[in-house]
Amino acid sequence: MRALHRRAIEVVNSGQPKAGASLLRRALAESGWPERTSPLTARLLGTLAAAEVALGNTGEALRLLDHADDVAAPEDRALMLSQRALVSVLVGRMDDALAHFDDAIAVLRRGEDRAALARVLLNRGMLHQIAGRVRLALADLDQCARIGGSLGAVDGMPRTVAKAVHGRGQCRVLTGDIPAALRDFDIAAAVYADQGEGMLVVLAADRARALLAAGLPSEAATELDAALRRFPRLRMTQEHAEAELTMARANLAAGYHADARRWAARARRRFRRRGNHTWAAVAELTMLRADFDGGRRTAGIARGAARLAERLRTLGLRIDAEAAALLAARTTIALGDLTEARALLAGRDRPGAPLEVRLLRRIALAELGAAAGDRATTFAHARRGLALLRDHRGRFGSLDLQTGTTSLGGELASAGLAAALDSGSPEVVYRWLERTRAQAFRFRPVRTPADEQTVDAVAELRHHARQARAAELAGSHDPVAQRRCTQLEREIRARGWRVDGTGELTTEASFGELTAELAASDSVLVSYLTDGSRLLAQVVGDGRAALLRLGDPAAVHEAIARLRSDLDAACGRWLPTGLRQAIDLSIRHQVATLTEHLLDPLLDLVGDHNLVLAPTRGLSAVPWNLLDPLRGRPVTVTPSPSTWVTAHRAPRPSGPVLLVGGPNLDHATDEVDRLAEIYPDATVLDGPYATVEATLKDIDHRGLAHFACHGHHEQENVLFSRLDLVDGPLMAYDVHQLAAVPEHVVLSSCDTGRAVVRAGDEILGFTAALLYSGSRTVVSAVARVDDTAVVEVMTAYHRAIARGVPPGRAIAEATQTDTPMPFVCFGSGD
Template sequence: MRTLHERAIEEINSGRPAVGARRLRDALRLGEATPSQTARMLGTLAAAEVARGNTGRALELLDDAEQVVSADDRHLLLSQRALVLLMTGRLDDALALFDDTIQRLRRTDQRAALARVLLNRGMLHQIAGRVRLALADLDLCARIGGSLGPDDGMPRTVAKAVHGRGQCRVLTGDIPGALRDFDIAAEVYAAQGQGMLAVLAGDRARALLAAGLPSEAATELDTFLRQVPELRMGHEHAEAELTMARAKLAAGDPSEARRWAARARLHFRRRRNDTWAGVAELAVLRADFTAGRGTVRVARAASRLAGRLRSLGLRNDADEAALLSARAHTACGRADLARAELAGRDRPGAPLATRLLRRLALAELGAAEGDQRRTFAEARTGLELLREHRARFGSLDLQTGTTSLGGELARVGLAAALDNGRPEVVYRWLERSRAQAFRFPPVRTPADEQTVDAVAELRAAAREVRTAELRGSHDLDALRRARQIEREIRAKGWRTDGSGERHAEVGFAEVKAELADAGSAMVVFLTHGDRLLAQVIGDRQADLLGLGDPGTVFEAIARLRSDLDAACGRSLPATIERVIHTSIRRQLAIVTDHVLTPLLAVVGDRDLVLVPTGALSAMPWSLLDALRGRPVTVTPSPSAWVAAKRAVRPTGPVLLVSGPNLEHSSDEVHRLARIYPDSTVLDGADATVANTLHAVNRSGLAHFASHGHHEQENVLFSRLDLVDGPLMAHDVHQLAAVPDHVVLSSCDIGQAVVRTGDEILGFTAALLYSGSRTVVSSVARVDDHAAVDVMTSYHHALTRGVPPGKALADATEAEWLMPFVCHGWGG
């Protein structure tokens, strides 16, 4: 009988409550149990029924157990009843029973039982937002469990305590630490609790959502939701649906967010869990507010919900509901009601999301009342909190993720700056709202053995994929394997802590002085509502210009790049070629009319430094007739440009690399070798990844003539083809040093994924983040035959001391369809 009970507990603790319940019912039907055994099994069966969503049946089983429990075992029944109450959302009642149970257990030698109850009480404190108390219980649980042997089932209990500690770290904003804790727990779950791995996927999703990566969070949740039917985890299923709602809302899809939140609310109600149903109701109201549906109704409902959640012990959720009510009242023009909801201050230990939301609500109220000083102060404070949060990340992937609240804070501050109109104020808020990841020094974590092996396996898989492509076929198995390895490598990087350091923001006067020194004008593009704007900064003036419709401009750029790819390096029928060239001219005319013409009257004939937004990052500026032959440099932000201009780096040797399967690449590098007689040339069998990484570390200028591939869905693995596999953006981030100047004579490797806040990711971006001052690359496919002459001309000019921006403008002037762009510092 004891063996059957132990097997049932094993199944439940492994995340298989349905199997555990079946074993317990079989054991009870045998009728061979003592009263004490019967009480224990009924208590365990109650826990299994709660996990399956049968809370009413669970309470009935506990009542039955009360009839037969012995005095010595009463603490076990109290603990089980507390757990049922916790799972049904009755937090105060559950806490009272947990406290009683722990006091009883402290007077006994049942240390394993004490550890398990501490684990459950820690989970309760974490749900209620009492992080300090939760961590105290979880740490004590882990210490007790670690002092006991594996025969007591403690490894899994300790793993759950570490898992809970990770959940608490998410609330405090320590995402790398949380993910490391989840990894530790996963190792134990893999051996002793497979079902818990699915639960862990839901918690990883919440961590990634807190880091500003909603699509990655949704991918983790998909993993969990696919396993729910067989695991039959009713509460966890509903919780995952609720997290999916939050992910959809963060991704800008309020309709889908509402659908997922409504499903979660329904499932919680079916489980008679009014507490969690209230949390799901809050997600429904947030989605409605974001979509602009029933704002007055949302304001009133959120205010009522705040009171209900507070009475249920959910302080963080109650605060969020009150802040939502305040925002809705502000949107309806009811400032007095908004102020009432905003009374008080942040609670000590309040989650970052709550603190950001309060700053946003106060900033919006200030804007509604015309109080710019207050709007600026609250938005600035919120963005500073967010920067401190992001400084904890060592992964560029996380640093470039921006929470939806961060985006809204920047939007409110920038809107107030535009209303203010003073050039230095507009500049300051533009700097605060874009490319913040460039403010953090790169963190290069030495790769462990597992990562090194994974990267080697990825190169082999990618080589198989590429070989199949060159044969005109697809190796789907190799492609799936490569994608899986990419996800694993990327996730490994998320665990890296940041240094906490930040580069200072460059002031408006400093930018103007540096522009005067360079003889350039800077154009900072931005979208505001349905308008495309540009701040033009010169040595003496700064103008804010209204440009064309952003949708029209961005669509024209997308069509232009598609046309360039279609026209590149192909022998097309004359009729088709004329159609494509006509379309190219049409798209260029649209960009000229909507963007360039308004600017030219202000910038005159000065060299240009462009700070793009959105799809403008993919614009081949040199193709515009009015800019042909004019030096144009593209930079992520004014501060990034000034930092690159001021950087002084010693000159180093020249590296020339030729990739495979490119007809003219070898000719290109050998032509350049005649310009640089002392250069290192890697061609043919010598152009391996290892040789290249060894040489590039020591180089001052590196030129790559190879196929390039921009990976839109997984930009850290955008790559250059070398003879034994790809050199990836991931490899660049691991380098101790990068060349000051890099030329990528490669197809579309100048593209970037642009995240919220104009944070960029891609191969070119990887070089800029890692310290390269100048990167010349293409934003569309390149005709490699024509590129040979262009690149030869470019490097000849460099050796004569011509700055990169001017050298590229001269080299491409005679070639109509050369979409090369000078990124970073153009001299």
Template sequence: MTRAEALYAAGRAANTDMRPVLAARRLRAALRALGEAPAVAVSGETGPADLLRGRILVTLALAESEQGRIETGLRLLGEAEAFLPPGERGVLHGQRGMLLRRTGRDDLALEEYAAALAVLTERGESEGMARVLLNRAVLHMAAVRSGLARADLRRCLELATRHGLGHLAVKARHNLGYLDYLAGDIPSALRRYASAARDYTELIPGMLPVLSLDRARALLAAGLFVEADRELATALAQLGAQRLSQDHAEAHLARAEASLLAGRPAAARTWARRAHALFRRRDNPRWAARALLVVLRADHATGARPAAVAQRARTIEALMRGLGLPEDARVAGLLGARALVASGEVDRAARAVAAGAPGRADRLDTRLLWRLASAEVAASAGRRRESSRHLVAGLHTLQRYRSQLGNLDLQTGAAVHGRDLARRGLSAALATGSVGEIFRWAERVRAQALLTPQVRPPQDPEAAAALEELRGVRVAMRQAELSGRPARALRLRGEALQRTIREHAWFAAGTRGQARQVLLAQIRAELGEAAMVLYLPDGPDLRALVLAGGRAKVVRLGRIADAEEALLRLRADLDAQAGRAMPERLSTAVRAATRRNAAMLGALVLDPLLDLVGDRDIVVVPTGILVTVPWSVLPAAAGRPVTVAPSASTWSAARSRLLGRVEPSTRTLLVAGPGNDRGVPEVAAIAELRAKATVLIGSAATPAATLAAFAEADLAHVAAHGHHHTDNALFSGLELEGGPLMGYDLQHLPNTPAMVVLSSCDLGLHDVRPGDETLGMATALLSAGASTVVASVGRVADEAAMSVMTAYHRALGDGLPPAAALAVATPADSLAGFICFGAG
């Protein structure tokens, strides 16, 4: 029997490591080693061979079910029961409970778990007892019985810890993270998942793709659909290779949900249909129904015939109710209500919305969907104010959720969940023509992350070490590129370090506080003689709300796509000329093309507003990639003070923080980075204008020294090479001695200078997310507490940068505010793309 026992132990180990194919092979070999089973069930006393056979069959049942053969697993458990006396059947009951749960028979599963716990004792079967508690907790979570689930998980964790069962202790912590995810506490969930990943790597590597699936779900809840999809792509391959059929199918469904958030409903339908086929193959009706619901969502998003969508929604709603999935039933009913509105059947839609009111424990997306459907019903019935109230309430719900997130990356990502509410609300406001209503909605739907109070996360030694190593890797990569050496290993190490840094930043919990949006009357008072232009998307078209001289008017501009195309052409022209020596004829031709493209962009976004704006200073509140317009290059803006602010509310808040003027005696920090021929002369020239400035050059200009000096300065000027990181804008950085100072470095600053000047290329660029949430070096500084950031939205020639920056500080010293100083400092024929962000 020794060989059979050894094979049984090896099979259990393979099951624990989530390798069911290998487990099944070893367990069947164990049965063969035992010899042929008795033809008649054992009665009375059970011998050692019978006990071992029964235990092997129980373990083999799990291996078979993990590969999708659940009925085979249940049959094996029936066979095992004949070889195990009642007192030995605790693990069998627990295993049967898990298999029943996977086929949607939850009530029967609960009975089996109860039978298992009635037999198992801590002294004799601590591992089996802990496993049953773990599996019952998973069932409770699926049924939204969070209190019962948490109690079982804590009992499991205590038991596993007491008896040295590390593989079960880490699964309990993993599932506590999943409970946090269900409760909407994404930072805590991600923190627990990171802890579980370390233990899984050591104890159960086969669980890592299952953990990746759960982490992807948390990232989707935070709106980071690109990152979630990457996580799922890797997990899918691993889950398929391990033949973990249930998790493999769930990963397909999660990819469908990621595609929906990304605005790719056709891809979502494909992934959801694949998931449905996989769940059907596993005979799992509940998950198969959930896949059908995602197919329905995808069809609705692609504009399928509303009447057909409504009919299918009713069918799926009834299916969900029959399967005991009330929240999913409500979602189906609400999708049906939206389709009925589109079909003109408003009364039926109203009844469906009333029946679909969310429960207290419903997910965020369900609550937002109910608000959206309610708003559409009210609007179709002519109740505009009621419709607006539902939309506003939905966005407030989202903002409360966002306030739990303590990291700018997550806060900006979460806006995607309110995308439909925002579009509907802004479109309805534009249709009214009411300036006050349009202004209120313009503020509700943009840059909400910067209105969320920021937190200083606690010191994180692991993240700090990763940041420091990443600096060294970036320097080594640059040296390798210059010398022509391969840098693949360095690049891969850098990507791994970036993942660590970013993930640790996600752990920060929010303050749960919310700032109030500014009122139109307050903005008019604060503008004084200046004008404000708020650019607004209206479907494919661009509008502008202009506030100037006591007047307010909405102006129809052209198509957004035309403005974006003109902007990209202009920025390409500017980048092509920066710092490059060209033959005179070519240079003349390129500059002429640049001027034509600048005039074309101006004609699309600024010239139609000049009758209202006149010669006033302008505060621009952009939408989409218009945040990167090089305003000083546009003919009508040359020599004109222009400030770019994420929203009117953030402009007002930044203005209140900024000193009325930056005096020559202001505490000033001047930094010159390495490898920049004009950096030291630029800093030296500015130092002559700034008495007692702190100057960091050469070996003194390190990231650590610069950050320490930032905390003591009112004004900071950094002349260094800059790089905008397109994959994650918070890894954008200034090249200093020993490596870059990055956006992630700013989150721990106790104080931030009121004004930061980045005399660098590209660091005024931003990534734009749904809800006009922008992410870049300038955003990171504004979020950290800076009031004004001056940075370039493109490459800048060294001579031009030094000339403009020196003149800028001279104008500040003369008492001009930042935007006016930058306008004076920038020659009319300059192609430098410096912008004043924040408060001008």
């Protein structure tokens, strides 16, 4: 029986309660229970109670505990208290659970069973974590790990220590230290891998919560998809319901409000079936948040959230209670009841509250200021919230996470910018745009450590990507290679999430610094922005500043999509005369539409100056040089004005030149040969010499690098947008690992200027990777280019560069051809 009991404990603790319960009932039957008892009976009943509650059988668990109390020996008192506490946690009776854990720990500290003490400390630590008492949780978990570590491999202590590390990761999610949390989860996973899939599924759900806290809801949903398919087989109903609730929050963060409500309702039903009304209340809060975020602002939501706040407070969930009170306050503000809102918002930030709750308080207070006509209050709270987010972002070394976190401050940014627009001050509008746009560019890049596993994964990815590309060129596809590429890309990307940030950031350029730099370069800045459904432009330069309302955003985005499709269709292929004429006509129509909506209202202010454009959202895909008023005019596109000022102040590139000609591109050798005549001292990598290794070795400290290579923009995983070289792809991931990048880069083929634009106009893609890593100017195309015509364009461009013509002017002059050349000059433009 003792062997069966030990085995059952192992199975239950590894996340397999159904199998464990079967073993325990077998042991009880062998002991003769209920007709007779043994010294082991109480322990068997207590462990079976824990297994039954994990399976959702709460009534049966409580009945078993009552039987265990009746037959327990005095030395088993601590164990019975611990098991009753654990059952109380799983049914949501948090105060009862804490009292039972405290009593059990007091008994165990007087005894010699150190393994039992470690396990109870683990469970109390998890209770503190659920209730938001992070400091107390970490104290218990650290003590558990120390005791467990000192006991070695006895009594399943390695797994207990792994659970303590897992719990520490959960606490770090609450404190916002996502890289450290993910590292802790990796440590726990290495132990869980030998213990069965149960704990690995729980860990996957916790990893999803970490990604959600980092502003990556789609990645969180991917983690949850796999976990949710496995929970039914494992019959882990509590964990299953918690994962459903996390999926609801992921959908909420992604803006899918109806789906979020459905997932939360499913979780609530599952919690109620378990008799866990505490967690059911948390699910109900998520349902109300989905209604609110979906546009409902009703008195019913306000009353429901206020009642729920009181209920959650009574249940011991202080953080969830505060979130409910904040939701009630925001709803009452929307309904115009500012007196009630002030009452709900009374008090201060709760020390140690998660970032999400602190940001919710700031947005509620900013909205209260706006509703009361108190612009200063709105500014103050929006600024404080964005400062919290900035500090949070600084903890991440991964650009993926840095850009993702911007979405967490979307409502704060909107509130601050709306107040700025209402102020009518160009300088105030400028400052708020700078606080809310392309913030990841302000942080010093962090290179991911080249650990052995990552190096091997990158090498394997290059191999499979080359296989997939070879199949594509042969007119077929290799699904095995493509599937493996997807797996490796996710693995490599996830490793980057674990890297800490430095917190070092550059200062924003002041309005005065911007206007001085614009005057020195004879330039005018146009910052495009949105306010609700309005598309606006702030024009700064030539001694003045103005804010203009532009055309219809829907018409603009439709024209951008159609224009890119037309350019791709017309590029480098023979077409019947009628179809060619139809496409050319459509191109002219889309160009005219974009000109009308984006340029015509501001042409008088722009005059004949050089243009610096800071686009928003889909405007990053506009081929500006094709718009008639801009043909032949120097146009530079920048993520933000501060980014342009920083780049513009940097010294002009003066290092050596690198020319790279990629494979399977008919004009590549001709192109690099022509450019080699312009730059006789250049390093040329062409044909079999254009390898990834050689390119990465020779790219360091170059003043100028030119790539005549096929490129691929990966919309779904932009970190792996790439250029094709002879032995595989050179990826955006590789660019992020470089210690130094060329000051000036030209990508002459395909659409490598395209980007994924995240919330806050954070951009990702191959061109963006170069800019983030320090390239001062990047010239690339936002749609496909004609491979034959591009040779002449690039030759003309580099002849101008060699004469000292700035890149913005050089590409403007070189692309004045009959063939549309959708090249854009990104960065500084000079």
